[in-house]
Amino acid sequence: MSLRVSDLVRRPPVTVAINTTVRDAVRVMYESSIGSVVVVDDVGRPIGIFTERDLLRLVAQGFPLDSPIGSVMTRDVVVVKGSDSILKAAMVMSERRIRHLPVVDDEGRLVGVISVRDVVDALKGVIAARSAEGELSLFTA
Secondary structure, three states, X not given: OOOEHHHHOOOOOOEEOOOOEHHHHHXXXXXXXXXXXXXXXXXXXXXXXXXXXHHHHHHHOOOOOOOEXXXXXXXXXXXXXXXXXXXXXXXXXXXXXXXXXXXXXXXXXXXXXXXXXXXXXXXXXXXXXXXXXXOOHHHHO
């Protein structure tokens, strides 16, 4: 069983423009029941990400929520391709200590976002399948 990142993308990505206010971005996150929004350029390539952690930091610092998202987003967006393995996504998320990972196509356009929960659920399924097949000696020895 070889799962790819594209297998974890369950819905279209939720995006905002660079001039969207923080308040409006947070409203989009709340209404969509998601923990992040991706800021994209005119052709749909990620140029930033804004997460719940970013919001906590801004509120704690008293930052004005009517500021443009472009002034507070994380600019160095870490992405994976849909063709990458879920193991690679898990490693990237662990090493970079991130919970949301944009997924791009071969041209770098955003196709989805996966969360740490998506990766854990997928790995849990793989472990359950391997356990049923008696192939878990690595985890049980």
